[in-house]
Amino acid sequence: MELVVDGLVRRFGAVTAVDRVSFTVRPGEVVGLLGPNGAGKTTTLRMIAGILPPSEGVIRIGGLDIRERPLEVKARIGFLSGDTQLYRRLTPRELLFYFGRLYQMEEARLARRVEQLVRELEITPFASQQAGTLSAGQKQRTNIARAFLHEPDLLVLDEPTSALDVVSGRFIVEAIRREKAAGRGILFSTHIMGEAEYLCDRIVLMHQGRAVDAGTLPELLERSRCKNLTDAFLQHIGNPRPE
Amino acid sequence: MRLSIVRAIYRKEITETLRDWRTLLMMVGLPVILYPLLIIGASRIKEMQTEAMEAHGSVVSVWGDLPEALRKRLTKEGVLACEAWRGVPDELRRDLESGAQSVPWPEPEADKKKMDEATAGAKPAGPAAPPSAPAAEEPPPPPHPVLEAARMAISAREVDAIVAPLRTFKADMEEDRLGRLIIYYDSVRPESRQAADRAQDELLAYREDVRKERERAHGLAEGFTRGLDLASEDVAPPARVSGKLLGTSVAFLLIFMSLLGGLYPSVDLTAGEKERGTMETLLCAPLRSTEIIVGKFLTVWTLSMAAGAANLVSIAITLLRVLPGSALQALTPSPSAFLLIFLLYAPVSFITSACFLAVGVFAKDFKDGQNLITPVYMVFAMPASLVLLPGIELGPWTAFVPVLNISLLIKALLVGEARADFVFLTLLSSVAYGALAVLLAARLFEREQVLLGGRESLRATLGLERRRGALPSPVFSFVVGAVMLVVLFYGSLSLERFGVVAAILGTQYGLILLPTLVCVLGFGFPLRRTLSLRLPTARGLAAAVVLGLSAWAFAAGVLVRLVPPPESFTREMAKLFLDGDSLSLPTLWFVLALSPALCEEALFRGLVLSGLRSLGKWPALLLTAAFFGVFHASLYRLLPTAFLGVLLGYLVWRTGSLLCGIVAHALNNGLLATLSRAATLGGALGVSDGKPLPWHWTALGTAVMVGGLVLLRQVPEPVEERLGAGRET
Numbered sequence: 001m002e003l004v005v006d007g008l009v010r011r012f013g014a015v016t017a018v019d020r021v022s023f024t025v026r027p028g029e030v031v032g033l034l035g036p037n038g039a040g041k042t043t044t045l046r047m048i049a050g051i052l053p054p055s056e057g058v059i060r061i062g063g064l065d066i067r068e069r070p071l072e073v074k075a076r077i078g079f080l081s082g083d084t085q086l087y088r089r090l091t092p093r094e095l096l097f098y099f100g101r102l103y104q105m106e107e108a109r110l111a112r113r114v115e116q117l118v119r120e121l122e123i124t125p126f127a128s129q130q131a132g133t134l135s136a137g138q139k140q141r142t143n144i145a146r147a148f149l150h151e152p153d154l155l156v157l158d159e160p161t162s163a164l165d166v167v168s169g170r171f172i173v174e175a176i177r178r179e180k181a182a183g184r185g186i187l188f189s190t191h192i193m194g195e196a197e198y199l200c201d202r203i204v205l206m207h208q209g210r211a212v213d214a215g216t217l218p219e220l221l222e223r224s225r226c227k228n229l230t231d232a233f234l235q236h237i238g239n240p241r242p243e
Numbered sequence: 244m245r246l247s248i249v250r251a252i253y254r255k256e257i258t259e260t261l262r263d264w265r266t267l268l269m270m271v272g273l274p275v276i277l278y279p280l281l282i283i284g285a286s287r288i289k290e291m292q293t294e295a296m297e298a299h300g301s302v303v304s305v306w307g308d309l310p311e312a313l314r315k316r317l318t319k320e321g322v323l324a325c326e327a328w329r330g331v332p333d334e335l336r337r338d339l340e341s342g343a344q345s346v347p348w349p350e351p352e353a354d355k356k357k358m359d360e361a362t363a364g365a366k367p368a369g370p371a372a373p374p375s376a377p378a379a380e381e382p383p384p385p386p387h388p389v390l391e392a393a394r395m396a397i398s399a400r401e402v403d404a405i406v407a408p409l410r411t412f413k414a415d416m417e418e419d420r421l422g423r424l425i426i427y428y429d430s431v432r433p434e435s436r437q438a439a440d441r442a443q444d445e446l447l448a449y450r451e452d453v454r455k456e457r458e459r460a461h462g463l464a465e466g467f468t469r470g471l472d473l474a475s476e477d478v479a480p481p482a483r484v485s486g487k488l489l490g491t492s493v494a495f496l497l498i499f500m501s502l503l504g505g506l507y508p509s510v511d512l513t514a515g516e517k518e519r520g521t522m523e524t525l526l527c528a529p530l531r532s533t534e535i536i537v538g539k540f541l542t543v544w545t546l547s548m549a550a551g552a553a554n555l556v557s558i559a560i561t562l563l564r565v566l567p568g569s570a571l572q573a574l575t576p577s578p579s580a581f582l583l584i585f586l587l588y589a590p591v592s593f594i595t596s597a598c599f600l601a602v603g604v605f606a607k608d609f610k611d612g613q614n615l616i617t618p619v620y621m622v623f624a625m626p627a628s629l630v631l632l633p634g635i636e637l638g639p640w641t642a643f644v645p646v647l648n649i650s651l652l653i654k655a656l657l658v659g660e661a662r663a664d665f666v667f668l669t670l671l672s673s674v675a676y677g678a679l680a681v682l683l684a685a686r687l688f689e690r691e692q693v694l695l696g697g698r699e700s701l702r703a704t705l706g707l708e709r710r711r712g713a714l715p716s717p718v719f720s721f722v723v724g725a726v727m728l729v730v731l732f733y734g735s736l737s738l739e740r741f742g743v744v745a746a747i748l749g750t751q752y753g754l755i756l757l758p759t760l761v762c763v764l765g766f767g768f769p770l771r772r773t774l775s776l777r778l779p780t781a782r783g784l785a786a787a788v789v790l791g792l793s794a795w796a797f798a799a800g801v802l803v804r805l806v807p808p809p810e811s812f813t814r815e816m817a818k819l820f821l822d823g824d825s826l827s828l829p830t831l832w833f834v835l836a837l838s839p840a841l842c843e844e845a846l847f848r849g850l851v852l853s854g855l856r857s858l859g860k861w862p863a864l865l866l867t868a869a870f871f872g873v874f875h876a877s878l879y880r881l882l883p884t885a886f887l888g889v890l891l892g893y894l895v896w897r898t899g900s901l902l903c904g905i906v907a908h909a910l911n912n913g914l915l916a917t918l919s920r921a922a923t924l925g926g927a928l929g930v931s932d933g934k935p936l937p938w939h940w941t942a943l944g945t946a947v948m949v950g951g952l953v954l955l956r957q958v959p960e961p962v963e964e965r966l967g968a969g970r971e972t
Binding site for chain 2: 050070072075079081083085086087088102104
């Protein structure tokens with residue numbers, strides 16, 4: 001199912017955090033929102049995930065408008081951010097069952113899906129341990145399982161690898177590839193250029209709340225006449241790298 | 244230890260703490276505000292209750308012969324009524340008169356206070372303490388027939404107190420001998436204590452006159468004679484005394500301690516979840532905010548109830564371990580008393596859990612949550628402590644004070660003093676407060692600024708911003724209805740002192756119509772659409788007239804039979820209908836028919852109904868009718884007024900015109916006032932003396948009413964109201 005974002009605006013009082021941003025994410029496509037801190041990436045993703053209402057603009061998934069059908073749209077999205085935490089006194093398995101019930105998954109399907117994710121994400125060794133005792137990497141793996149649990153059409157990942165070491169980050173990258181292969185659309189934000197270059201089919205460059213450019217990596221490099229994404233980005237924001 | 248390090252840490256902690264204004268507020272602001280408020284509030288409540296008590300005339304029965312001068316002293320217009328032999332069983336009266344039975348005089352060693360020990364002329368002390376129970380090993384002696392009869396007469400409220408002279412009292416007084424008499428009263432009943440105090444004042448004044456007269460007649464020195472011996476005896480059974488003990492101390496302890504059981508979970512489930520970063524996972528799930536908040540509320544409520552059960556079990560076990568074998572054994576409460584207390588703790592924990600949760604949603608983190616919720620806890624726990632003060636009882640002034648009303652209700656039920664009307668008002672107000680608090684919590688939960696830890700104005704948070712041109716929302720109507728319920732209740736009580744007519748007009752125009760118009764205009768709602776101000780069709784108006792003339796018959800014939808009112812209620816209603824007042828019939832119609840019709844219709848079928856319209860026809864009509872019913876603040880008027888509310892709501896819904904509601908309401912009220920005034924007409928219809936309408940008149944009236952409804956169904960519904968266009972969300 002396609003995500004369509006059109007003319008998205010979000011204001012906080014006098015500050016416009018997101019200013020007329022438009023893009024699409026098609027099924028089986030990985031789109032990266034790339035920009036520095038404060039570019040409006042997290043606010044954009046939170047609006048798409050239904051956590052924040054937009055001030056203006058349209059968000060549609062599979063033709064459904066998030067303002068008109070918020071529950072149906074939310075049911076089609078899996079949201080994960082780098083700082084999302086777990087309930088400390090629940091075990092990963094209990095947590096997955098809890099969210100499965102909130103998403104109204106049928107019990108037999110839920111049980112199967114939980115076991116599948118526990119196996120794939122190598123959660124088994126700590127699946128019965130309370131989340132308060134888990135390491136950051138173990139928590140994030142559990143969180144990936146939570147976001148992917150209900151098999152959403154679109155995955156919205158907000159800097160999912162931040163604060164993770166290389167080994168833990170590997171699970172995220174593998175999971176993204178697996179979900180892409182399964183035909184799911186993936187929208188993720190990052191400020192790590194290498195990650196975007198490595199994973200994304202298309203990239204939206206964001207700066208000061210606006211989408212300053214968008215396209216495939218070759219397209220962006222060609223338009224900017226730069227050799228890498230970092231230089232292309234710096235040129236877009238009017239801060240070219242010194243020779 | 245390096246003092247420089249300690250000093251650096253101390254300075255940093257103090258600096259940071261003093262920069263947190265909430266901590267400062269808790270530390271200094273709360274004590275500065277709370278205690279004056281509590282003391283002023285308690286004094287005011289007590290003052291109101293004292294005024295109400297003083298207005299209550301005491302009935303004292305005399306079981307024996309008194310000198311005429313004393314009998315006259317015991318009769319004071321509107322204050323003290325003295326009645327001979329009231330409440331005494333015939334056989335006992337014969338025995339007392341013949342001397343076969345005598346009034347028992349308390350033994351000096353008994354734990355009863357002899358009032359003749361009081362200094363002559365001085366204000367006597369209050370009624371005596373209850374007699375202590377006999378030791379566990381000895382079977383209790385059979386109660387004295389006179390004591391037993393006195394207990395029965397006072398318990399049954401036939402009399403407030405009994406003055407029982409010894410058989411020779413009258414002769415003793417006439418022949419200058421020492422006369423003896425005793426006052427029986429029930430220490431648990433405030434009216435009985437007041438009656439005993441009033442009778443005692445008169446008896447002591449009489450004794451002073453007798454003493455002076457005898458000393459003058461016989462040339463004796465002052466203080467040489469006593470004149471009469473006066474004693475008093477508390478006839479409250481031990482179960483009631485133990486009920487009072489439980490109802491005050493145990494109920495207070497339970498509320499004070501158990502509320503903590505809901506406090507910490509409510510912070511943890513709201514602010515704690517924000518702080519831990521798990522709230523986001525809930526917000527992006529396909530859930531309604533009400534589902535989240537109700538789930539959390541039920542958790543807090545369950546934990547608060549569990550804390551209540553744990554506290555109560557612990558108190559019960561402690562009491563059962565301590566009391567057996569002691570002098571207080573007779574006061575050991577029954578398990579059913581504990582169960583009753585636990586059940587009544589449910590509405591208290593319902594309100595407080597919802598309030599804790601509503602405030603917790605506001606907090607940014609756990610510390611912020613504690614700072615915000617602790618004052619709320621104090622606001623609830625401190626009024627509960629007022630139950631410990633003597634003289635504060637469940638009554639009109641306390642029935643709407645949250646938490647305190649339930650504490651007083653527990654006490655009233657355990658001592659068997661709870662009036663059905665006050666029980667109804669207490670439970671009603673508790674449900675209203677609880678529902679308001681849950682609504683508030685749900686409303687706050689929908690506000691992103693609150694959820695994401697930001698701050699916005701209270702008006703914006705509560706959704707009370709001015710929205711020019713939009714109709715009110717259901718939440719707005721609900722809040723207005725619930726707030727008006729409390730304002731009207733206390734407002735009308737305050738106006739009572741100015742007389743019935745002034746109270747009715749003041750309430751209607753000052754407390755109903757004016758706030759309604761202020762709400763509509765102040766919040767920018769369109770006046771004409773909100774209050775359905777449009778002219779009706781001729782058919783709609785005709786239906787209003789027919790319904791206005793006939794609806795009372797169904798209420799007076801059927802509904803009154805379902806919940807028959809007590810005699811005291813009928814007397815109150817007669818007072819309300821200005822029975823015996825010298826008002827002309829047109830003035831009576833203005834006060835009782837036109838004014839309530841105009842003002843109440845503007846509020847209920849205008850502002851409240853327009854806000855509830857978006858819920859659909861029948862939910863809106865039934866909710867408006869429920870508000871209209873409870874607004875009349877009486878268990879016995881609830882059904883008839885709610886029924887009338889449904890009819891009037893349907894009338895305004897179908898015709899789209901408030902005028903139809905006003906016409907029907909005015910005719911209904913005017914007809915009832917006329918019937919209560921015109922004895923001949925009332926007698927002809929068989930509705931005098933509060934009796935229900937005879938069945939044949941009921942059937943006729945109901946048939947006419949049904950005809951009116953059929954006529955009304957032929958009126959086309961106005962399109963605009965069905966659509967509910969331009970609603971505030």
